[in-house]
Amino acid sequence: MVEIQSYLILSAITFIIGVVGVLARRNAIIVFMSIELMLNSVNLTLVAFSAYLGDTTGQMLVFFVMTVAAAEAAVGLAIVIALFRNKQTVNIDDINILKW
Amino acid sequence: MVEQTLHSLSQFLPETTLTITFCISILAGLILRNKPKVIPVISFAGILLATVFAVRQMGSSQAVFSGMIVVDPFAVFFKLLVGSTAVIIFLFSIYSQEVQSTLKRLVEYSSLLVAMTLGMFLMAGAVNLLMMVLAIELTSLSSYILAGYTKEAPDSSEASLKYIIYGALSTGLMLYGISILFGLTGATDVYAINRSLAATSVNSVALLIAVLLIIAGFGYKISAVPFHFWTPDVYEGAPITITAFLSVASKAAGFAMLIRFFKISFIDFNLLAAHAGGVWGLLQGFEWNKILAILSVLTMTLGNLVAVWQNNLKRLLAYSSIAHAGYMLMGVVVLNDKGLAAVLVYFMVYLFMNLGAFYVVMLVANKVGSEDIDSYKGLGYRSPFISVAMVVFFISLAGLPPTAGFIGKLFLFAALLDARWVWLAVVGALNSVVSLYYYVRVVRNMFLRDPEGSTEPIRFSFPQMAILLLLLVPTLLFGLFYSPIVELANASVLMFGVR
Numbered sequence: 001m002v003e004i005q006s007y008l009i010l011s012a013i014t015f016i017i018g019v020v021g022v023l024a025r026r027n028a029i030i031v032f033m034s035i036e037l038m039l040n041s042v043n044l045t046l047v048a049f050s051a052y053l054g055d056t057t058g059q060m061l062v063f064f065v066m067t068v069a070a071a072e073a074a075v076g077l078a079i080v081i082a083l084f085r086n087k088q089t090v091n092i093d094d095i096n097i098l099k100w
Numbered sequence: 101m102v103e104q105t106l107h108s109l110s111q112f113l114p115e116t117t118l119t120i121t122f123c124i125s126i127l128a129g130l131i132l133r134n135k136p137k138v139i140p141v142i143s144f145a146g147i148l149l150a151t152v153f154a155v156r157q158m159g160s161s162q163a164v165f166s167g168m169i170v171v172d173p174f175a176v177f178f179k180l181l182v183g184s185t186a187v188i189i190f191l192f193s194i195y196s197q198e199v200q201s202t203l204k205r206l207v208e209y210s211s212l213l214v215a216m217t218l219g220m221f222l223m224a225g226a227v228n229l230l231m232m233v234l235a236i237e238l239t240s241l242s243s244y245i246l247a248g249y250t251k252e253a254p255d256s257s258e259a260s261l262k263y264i265i266y267g268a269l270s271t272g273l274m275l276y277g278i279s280i281l282f283g284l285t286g287a288t289d290v291y292a293i294n295r296s297l298a299a300t301s302v303n304s305v306a307l308l309i310a311v312l313l314i315i316a317g318f319g320y321k322i323s324a325v326p327f328h329f330w331t332p333d334v335y336e337g338a339p340i341t342i343t344a345f346l347s348v349a350s351k352a353a354g355f356a357m358l359i360r361f362f363k364i365s366f367i368d369f370n371l372l373a374a375h376a377g378g379v380w381g382l383l384q385g386f387e388w389n390k391i392l393a394i395l396s397v398l399t400m401t402l403g404n405l406v407a408v409w410q411n412n413l414k415r416l417l418a419y420s421s422i423a424h425a426g427y428m429l430m431g432v433v434v435l436n437d438k439g440l441a442a443v444l445v446y447f448m449v450y451l452f453m454n455l456g457a458f459y460v461v462m463l464v465a466n467k468v469g470s471e472d473i474d475s476y477k478g479l480g481y482r483s484p485f486i487s488v489a490m491v492v493f494f495i496s497l498a499g500l501p502p503t504a505g506f507i508g509k510l511f512l513f514a515a516l517l518d519a520r521w522v523w524l525a526v527v528g529a530l531n532s533v534v535s536l537y538y539y540v541r542v543v544r545n546m547f548l549r550d551p552e553g554s555t556e557p558i559r560f561s562f563p564q565m566a567i568l569l570l571l572l573v574p575t576l577l578f579g580l581f582y583s584p585i586v587e588l589a590n591a592s593v594l595m596f597g598v599r
Contacts, residue, residue, distance in 0.1 A: 082251045083258060
């Protein structure tokens, strides 16, 4: 039996990796992958708590989070394509018409 | 069970109307491919109908769909606010060149506006964390697409990408906060969270982290510092109609959720009976209102100071709307009935003055082709009526009498002083002075500078003027006869389940 702390620490680590990825990586596709990582760590936390509390609400939430993640990825990639047609790049540093 | 669902459906009429309108708009877009101009009319009628249904919900207070959402005066108020904003935005769209130049995609535009309005209606009534997240997502996903609607313009798709990256990041942060809160309390319903927090003591550090993460999600929606980075870019890059919609409706829905979450989750009902200090009762050992106060000071100060340097009027209004979010957060810091009523009054006033300012920017950009502050030089001579209207909107945004903006600020400051937040009120007043500087800069360009280039008078059609009057008259009128909006606000602070 693995203690709940282990799951929570793991999910906290993946979450932080995801946040750092969003803030530090410069490729828009990788940024979206990092966001998926964040949402998956949310899922892990929910499932762990759900098993710990003996309450299935958490597992139900996971389905919704997955749906949200899929919708976000679909819209996000569509926007990346629209932008690529204009600028021929997915590098966030090159996307800088709008500033201060 | 069946009866309960049927009863819930009868109380869900505004949202159902919007859902059906959304489906009809898309289908009609497929069938009437050669008549794209019909679709906005359908969407407009649907939103109007939904707003009328929302008016009919006034005064009722109950939870529907097994406590997922509530219908109470507070929710109805925000539904009306969002609905009327959407109606006005459709009127704007008739005269927006950006929108009318892409006739073929008018279906996307109007159906997504309906979807966004639906999301905001749900945000106003959501009392379950799951429902809150889904409502936020429905609103956000539609607005990501609409921000990039003029996709041929490079700044529009850039705005859209920035919007979705910041948006997805804050959704992720918020969801993580929710997952921790679920673990601590075993509930996703705000009333159950309240009961659980009242009955047992939870790990205060974990609760702190969870609530901070959830604030990140709300802060992004209302564009509070430090979650505001997307605001100027998106406001500048998106079509003006969408910018205006985001600046009023999206902010209002975000505030509705923020207020409901804090008020219901952390209120201590036992303390409340004894004295007014129970509003933040369940967060012992940690003063959340201080954190919100700091957030509010940062938001308005940064918004106002950066706005001083802006030369693009859309961007200037973006920073000014950040500052206004800061003013409204001052009312949330108080969070008693008086503070909330002040926020609601401010929102009603803000609707007219902010939409008015954006409308003038749109009309001028249509004729002059630029939103730059220099293109407003000598506008007072070329188009006196529009310029005078702009001056009224700006005076109102700065909060000077005799306009409605003054009344909004007056009630906020009164609520703050009443709750002994003197220093916060002083900071707010100082900020209003700073904001006057950049509003006056535009006014100076309009009236005290000679026009550059063309000096021909600019004329606008009668319907365009009528829409302007629709926004101008309330801005002036509510400055003098403010008792109706104050009464409406006082009646709308009641939330389901809060005595």
